[in-house]
Amino acid sequence: MTHRKVLSPIFTVVVAFLICAVILGATSRQPRETLRWFFLGPFSNLYYFGNMLAASVPLIFTGLAACIAFSAGVFNLGLEGQYYFGAIVGTIIALSVPTSRLSSTLFVLVVSFSVGGLLSLASALLKLEFGFSELISSFMIGQIFIYVGDFMLNGPFRDPEAALAATRYLDEGIGLAKILPPSNLHVGYVIGLTLCLVFHFVRKHSVMGYEFKTVKENPRFAKIHGIKVEKIWLLAMLLSGGVAAVGGMVEILGVYGRAVRGFSHGNGFNGIAVSLLVRNDPALIFLSALFFAYLESGGEIASLMVQTPPEIVRLVQGIVFCLVTAEFLFRRSERDADSVA
Amino acid sequence: MLTQLLRSSISSALPILVAALGASFTQTVGKLNIAIEGTMLTSCFVSVYVAARSNSWLLGVTIAMILSCLMSLFVWFLHRYLRADIFVVGLGVNVAASGLVVLLSSILLGSKGTIFFEEIPKIPVLRFEALQRNETLRTLLSDYSVLELVAMFVVFLSWLITKTPLGLRMRAVGKNESVARQLGLNVDGIRISSFVFCGLLCGLAGSMLSLPLGLFVAGMTNNRGWLALVAAVLGGENPLGVLGVSLTLGFSVALSHRLQLFTALPAEIVLSIPLILTLCVVLIYNVLKIGEKGGSP
Amino acid sequence: MRSKVIVQLLNVQKTFHPSGVRALRGANLSLEVGSIHALLGANGAGKTTLVRILAGELQPDVGKIFVDGKVVDFRTPKDAMRHGIVLVHQNLSLVDELTVFENLFLGREPRRLFFLDKKKAEDEIGKLCEKLSLVALNKRVADLSMAEKQKVEIARALIFGARVLLLDEPTAYLGGSEEERLFELLVSLKRTGCAILFITHDVDQALKIADRVTVLREGETVLSEETSKLNVQRVIEAMGFRSSEPSSVCAQVGEELLRISDLTLKTGKRLVLDRVSLSVRQGETVGLFGLGNDGQFDLLEVLIGLRNPSSGRIFFQTCDITQLSIRERRRLGIAYVPKDRLKEALNLEGSILENAIVNVYREKPYAKFGLLNWDLLKRYTLDMLKDFEVKTVSVAQPVRTLSGGNLQRLILARELFQRPKLLLACRPTSGLDVRVQDYIAQRLQQLKSYGCALIATNDAEEAFGLCDRILIFSKGKLKRVLHTEGLAEPAVLFSSVGGEA
Known part of the structure; x- marks a missing residue:
């Protein structure tokens, strides 16, 4: 049982690497160079390494966000929208508060949390009130708010001097401190890790954690024994959307310094795979986030050095998605498990 | 003006409808395939590329359909034999497809942006001379491309399939798998056939987006696959229901195109209109359904 | 005249994994062409397991099955069907969402070109439908009564060419007249050469209808004899009914703990509970009995707070708990054992x-x-x-x-x-062996000293074994009250409901 728990994700990762290598090798004119940059690039110097860690920060948040929803047995497919829109609203607020105070950074994070949380809460309410699957509604609401976010960046809140659709830069004072300059790694990494560990503890040792687990595993059982299933679902969705949005805001505070159109580029969505890869174990999310960030950094470096199309990474991420819930190792045949009906 | 809007609604609805019917087949057997968006996107690219290279649109459509059929079977294979979550696999195919098409277009055509295929064979358009005199009739009933007519025929065929023993068996498998097994139905075979249908239909739907325009962009499907899923979920097993919802969605897509052309609304807002309208449709539908039941859910 | 044996089971044994329950420890049975055979036994004696093995749904660990004198090995129900053996399940295996017609032909659709040939199908079954008085071919199965559903199942078995018909408790959900009609049908099928095996609890019924009776007890065949040579007493002894031991301590009946007044529950248009009123005192174990789903289980769901009643009030001790949440009710000392052990209770x-x-x-x-x-x-x-x-x-x-x-x-x-004041339990002893059943009875006995229990069931034996007082439900209505003291056997319950229906 535990064997399979450990081996299956490793197997997925190995398969993903192999497929990645094959595609790179087949499509590149200088396969050896490409493979070297792709796989070893992120480790070639401290700058690249720091950037890779930094790239895993948003994934830690969105992975945790997905994990929170999964922990209560709901699906949040609107992570991308919550991540993107929550951060944009946060940025706009940040532009109008006094900077260089810790309290304003916190305030901005709370704002993004609420915005993202409200978006996901909406789909949870749709599920409870109208029985409409949160899968589809969260995705659609997320998409709608990606468009709305695009509109805000391109229209009313666009910095007229910027070459692309983006807000003004935030003051440096409000941003998160760097850890490994000149790379992008910032304090957000620590915040993300801490949140993961907190949630890990909550799941294992709190009343709420027990209720989440029970609702996920058997909502009918939970309801019969007095657990307020609806409340748990709402709470899980709210937290999930909120954490995703905080992830987006941390990314802006730590890396971008302003909201740029399309800055989310799949980070929200990938959170789902990040969480699934480690079987929704919050204590391990940082590892799978690192794996995704590694692919992404490798792709970026390879495209810089040998002009490989970075979309390969998306392809590989997709394949990881496909394999992440598969069971490669054969389970014992469960014969004769027929109950005495 | 209104008739034109209606006409473009029909044209916008057709690809959604075809894909929705595909999804509806998999929903009928109880295994909704959500890889529609990615499958459509891939066949968008494949059909237009093959058509341009072979100078035959028919070959383009055929290859696209075969390929998307394989994609659909891939989803089924992972779910059935590796016990992967069919939902997550579907997401994965969508993500992978969005990378794959750009990768392919940059390798095969050396460009990642909008690609125009200038030598693409024109798809014949059917004109009904008898209708040419009346403006309204002409707009509504004539000048459909062969591809659109094929799509309409396919829609009709899908409806027919629900009337065959196979259609009946699909419903039985979806509603009560264990009874179906007890009666000795080949449950796996029936599910595979529904995934084959789904693939074929998505292939056709994808081709319908790119071939008539003779171009390809990475964001070409623009959430149509998801709209199709909504249509399939709302319409249920009833092809007429799927038809109704798809037409509504087609209308909202057509409307958003019009608004983009004729008003000063920002593009981002216009793009989100189909989604917003869809959400409203869903809400109204669910409110009505609950009202009908007349009790707490 | 000796008739021809069509199916024979020899020393069949079956143990379930992972529970380790030995359902069959050596069962023998032989079915003859053109005869009706009754299979009797107490709860958990292995009757259902036996017919499921015959129908190819389960495989025996030990033992042989002969059909027409040849050993067969059924891997799937399809194998059994090929030999003409079809099982009609107790929880019928029909697809509720399809019509009667579609259910009848599922898997064997007559077709013209590629399409369902409805006309041909209808011709094919016209006579059969007449015989079974099956008319509503285009109705959805979900809208049928239990009796009608059963008929559909039998009809389907016959369309599939069944020569051996296995019926798992066919009368469990039927009212008196429906039962009569089912037996008429079975007799007429017997004349056409079918072999029929049916499971029942009811000894009188078995002796009246069947040509031959087999009794299982704890997985073993203990009696197999022609009906003419049997009497009720012998069969009951063979089944090993525990002579109802007088309840050791006749607990003192105390204060009123639960009172329900005019409780009504509707889902959609269906009236699930119709103005039910009752009261339970400390020291009582009260059974809520109905033949099928007659509202007795729904009543318990309302009492624990899973569903809101459409009207009526519930009082526990002195407070009105109608509006309280499940959690609050449990805090007051109400406990609940739901119907589905594996999906709801665990x-x-x-x-x-x-x-x-x-x-x-x-x-x-x-x-x-x-x-x-x-x-x-x-x-x-x-x-x-x-x-x-x-x-x-x-x-x-x-x-x-x-x-x-x-x-x-x-x-x-x-x-x-936690020593609750009121225990609500659905079918607490179903599917368990005698030892555990006794254990549960004993625990309920202990409960009486400080609380009370409501037991909802559709198993007459269970109601009798556990309760002092049995309230009989039929279609959501409380029909009558029986005191178990002085009643001889569970069969009375069936007849008492039948008389009302």
Whole structure:
């Protein structure tokens, strides 16, 4: 049982690497160079390494966000929208508060949390009130708010001097401190890790954690024994959307310094795979986030050095998605498990 | 003006409808395939590329359909034999497809942006001379491309399939798998056939987006696959229901195109209109359904 | 004239995994062409397992099946069907969402070109439908009554070319006249050369209809004889009905704990409960009995708070609990054992510990400041398991590794350990062996000294074995009250409902 728990994700990762290598090798004119940059690039110097860690920060948040929803047995497919829109609203607020105070950074994070949380809460309410699957509604609401976010960046809140659709830069004072300059790694990494560990503890040792687990595993059982299933679902969705949005805001505070159109580029969505890869174990999310960030950094470096199309990474991420819930190792045949009906 | 809007609604609805019917087949057997968006996107690219290279649109459509059929079977294979979550696999195919098409277009055509295929064979358009005199009739009933007519025929065929023993068996498998097994139905075979249908239909739907325009962009499907899923979920097993919802969605897509052309609304807002309208449709539908039941859910 | 044996079972044995229940320990049976055979036995004697093996749904561990004198090996129901053996399930195997017609032909659709040939199909079954008085071919099966559904199943079996028809408790859901008609049908089928085996609890019925009777007891065939040579007494003895032991302590009946007045429950247009009023006192065990789903289970769901009644009030002790949540009701001392043991009463994904603490985890001292005290909870669980004799290796063990009997002990332990005032239980002894049944009866006996119990069931024997007073439900209405004292056997219950219907 535990064997399979450990081996299956490793197997997925190995398969993903192999497929990645094959595609790179087949499509590149200088396969050896490409493979070297792709796989070893992120480790070639401290700058690249720091950037890779930094790239895993948003994934830690969105992975945790997905994990929170999964922990209560709901699906949040609107992570991308919550991540993107929550951060944009946060940025706009940040532009109008006094900077260089810790309290304003916190305030901005709370704002993004609420915005993202409200978006996901909406789909949870749709599920409870109208029985409409949160899968589809969260995705659609997320998409709608990606468009709305695009509109805000391109229209009313666009910095007229910027070459692309983006807000003004935030003051440096409000941003998160760097850890490994000149790379992008910032304090957000620590915040993300801490949140993961907190949630890990909550799941294992709190009343709420027990209720989440029970609702996920058997909502009918939970309801019969007095657990307020609806409340748990709402709470899980709210937290999930909120954490995703905080992830987006941390990314802006730590890396971008302003909201740029399309800055989310799949980070929200990938959170789902990040969480699934480690079987929704919050204590391990940082590892799978690192794996995704590694692919992404490798792709970026390879495209810089040998002009490989970075979309390969998306392809590989997709394949990881496909394999992440598969069971490669054969389970014992469960014969004769027929109950005495 | 209104008739034109209606006409473009029909044209916008057709690809959604075809894909929705595909999804509806998999929903009928109880295994909704959500890889529609990615499958459509891939066949968008494949059909237009093959058509341009072979100078035959028919070959383009055929290859696209075969390929998307394989994609659909891939989803089924992972779910059935590796016990992967069919939902997550579907997401994965969508993500992978969005990378794959750009990768392919940059390798095969050396460009990642909008690609125009200038030598693409024109798809014949059917004109009904008898209708040419009346403006309204002409707009509504004539000048459909062969591809659109094929799509309409396919829609009709899908409806027919629900009337065959196979259609009946699909419903039985979806509603009560264990009874179906007890009666000795080949449950796996029936599910595979529904995934084959789904693939074929998505292939056709994808081709319908790119071939008539003779171009390809990475964001070409623009959430149509998801709209199709909504249509399939709302319409249920009833092809007429799927038809109704798809037409509504087609209308909202057509409307958003019009608004983009004729008003000063920002593009981002216009793009989100189909989604917003869809959400409203869903809400109204669910409110009505609950009202009908007349009790707490 | 000796008739020809068509199916024979020799020394069939079957043990279920992982529960380890030995359902069959050596069953023998032979069916003859053109005869009706009744299979009798107490609950858990292995009757259903036996017919499922005959129908190819289960494979025996030991033993042989002969059809037409040749050994056969049924891997799937299809194999059995090929030999003309079809089982009509107790919980019928029809697709509710399809029409009668579609159900009849599912898997054997006559076709013209590629399409369902409805006309040909209708011609094919016209006579049969007439015989079974099956008319509503285009109705959805979900809208049919139990009796009609059963007819559809039988019709389907015949269309499939059944020569051996196995019926698992065909009369369980039928009213008196419907029952008559079913038996007329069986007799006429017998004349056409069918072999029919039916399971029943009802000895009178078996002796009246069947040509031959076989009795199973704890998985073994203990009697197989022609009906003419049998009498009721012998059969009942063979079945091994425990002579109803007089309840050891006649507990004192105390204050009124539960009172329900005019409780009505509607789902959509259907009236599930129709103005039910009753009252239960401390020291009482009251049975709610109905032949099928006659509202008795729904009543318990309303009482625990899973569903809101459309009208009416519920009083517990002195307070009105109609509006309280499940959690609040449980706090007041109401416990509930739901109907579906594996899907509702247990969280099969969780450990024993997680299943055991679900009623107390949030109470002090087990939880403080939102954090759980796992050490305390573990100790609580161990105490509970010890008190209720649940055999486990460790509390962290997944609950699904427990046997059926131990699972039920665990469920009961969880609900009774906090000494509730009122226990609501659905079918607490179903599917369990005699030992566990006795254990549960004994625990309920103990409950009487401080509380009371409501037992909802559709099993007459269970109602008789556990309750002092039985309230009989029919279609959501409370029909009459029976005091078990002085009643001889469960069969009375059936006739008493039949008379009303």
